[in-house]
Amino acid sequence: MTQTGRKNERTDTNKVTVLGARGSIPVSGTDFSVYGGATSCVLLEADTSVQEENRQQVIVFDAGSGILNLPKRVWKEHTTVHVLLSHFHLDHLMGIPMSPMLFDPSAEVIFYAEDFEGIPKVFQQMMAEPLWPVGPGVFKAKISYRLIAGRPIVLNQEQADQGTEVPLTVTAVPVIHPGGAQAFRVDWGTHSMVYATDCDPDEGNGRYLERFAADTDLLILDAQYTEEEYENCRGFGHPSMRTAAEVIEASGAARGLFFHHAPTHTDAQLKEMEETLQQYYQHISYAREGDVITLCKKIPYRKY
Ligand SMILES: [Zn+2]
Numbered sequence: 257m258t259q260t261g262r263k264n265e266r267t268d269t270n271k272v273t274v275l276g277a278r279g280s281i282p283v284s285g286t287d288f289s290v291y292g293g294a295t296s297c298v299l300l301e302a303d304t305s306v307q308e309e310n311r312q313q314v315i316v317f318d319a320g321s322g323i324l325n326l327p328k329r330v331w332k333e334h335t336t337v338h339v340l341l342s343h344f345h346l347d348h349l350m351g352i353p354m355s356p357m358l359f360d361p362s363a364e365v366i367f368y369a370e371d372f373e374g375i376p377k378v379f380q381q382m383m384a385e386p387l388w389p390v391g392p393g394v395f396k397a398k399i400s401y402r403l404i405a406g407r408p409i410v411l412n413q414e415q416a417d418q419g420t421e422v423p424l425t426v427t428a429v430p431v432i433h434p435g436g437a438q439a440f441r442v443d444w445g446t447h448s449m450v451y452a453t454d455c456d457p458d459e460g461n462g463r464y465l466e467r468f469a470a471d472t473d474l475l476i477l478d479a480q481y482t483e484e485e486y487e488n489c490r491g492f493g494h495p496s497m498r499t500a501a502e503v504i505e506a507s508g509a510a511r512g513l514f515f516h517h518a519p520t521h522t523d524a525q526l527k528e529m530e531e532t533l534q535q536y537y538q539h540i541s542y543a544r545e546g547d548v549i550t551l552c553k554k555i556p557y558r559k560y
């Protein structure tokens with residue numbers, strides 16, 4: 257096989273899969289079959305290869321009910337699954353008690369958060385009587401917890417030190433949201449993306465997100481409200497769609513993805529809003545559960 261052939265094989269390996277894009281609470285039914293009803297969860301499969309040997313790292317952003325859509329191959333094929341938790345609101349954790357990955361003894365999972373010591377406590381609280389019949393002791397996966405806040409960390413430090421992989425670097429910043437939350441920027445090789453849900457860039461100095469996501473391949477951004485809804489929901493920690501579009505445009509991100517859809521917004525409403533949006537911003541779309549986005553500035557996303 258030629259080197260070119262190998263490179264071609266790998267062009268598809270930097271990709272993002274939307275496993276759940278709904279905000280606040282899951283929804284179901286025929287009105288939600290296009291954009292989906294599962295709550296926040298996004299998979300990044302990043303090619304960290306150095307030259308010819310094929311290497312990949314996987315990150316899962318948040319553990320909403322969408323984590324039940326995580327393909328089994330993710331934890332079967334990778335030594336470690338890195339799960340970055342933006343914050344502890346229930347819609348971002350509710351997939352934990354039934355996550356098939358956590359019941360598999362072959363899975364090794366590292367959870368990251370600002371309050372990383374609080375993660376097992378929150379799991380314990382969620383999975384306790386009278387809310388849940390069994391505690392997190394039923395999990396069979398190898399689970400650990402690490403701090404992520406402020407300073408960038410390299411998730412594959414050992415491989416990067418050995419020179420077998422390019423570093424996969426994650427930087428966290430606090431965002432404006434009740435109780436606090438973090439947005440994550442990931443950089444590796446020539447690629448980069450930002451996951452920023454549950455944030456209101458119009459509060460405080462929230463527009464720093466524009467710089468945080470500067471020139472990334474993809475910016476996934478909370479866009480929960482219409483302009484009218486936003487006026488009634490100021491302080492809830494979510495932006496209007498116009499603000500979200502402005503932030504994506506100002507960041508210079510190659511693609512934008514609106515995320516954390518309001519549970520009241522049906523497929524018909526989201527489609528109409530998307531058509532209006534794309535009259536002005538062709539590079540922004542509303543995340544659909546099942547979307548696969550190839551991280552390449554020239555290749556548009558496709559549905560799998
Ligand atoms: Zn949320």
Ligand SMILES: [Zn+2]
Binds near residue numbers: 343345433437454
């Ligand atoms: Zn929240």
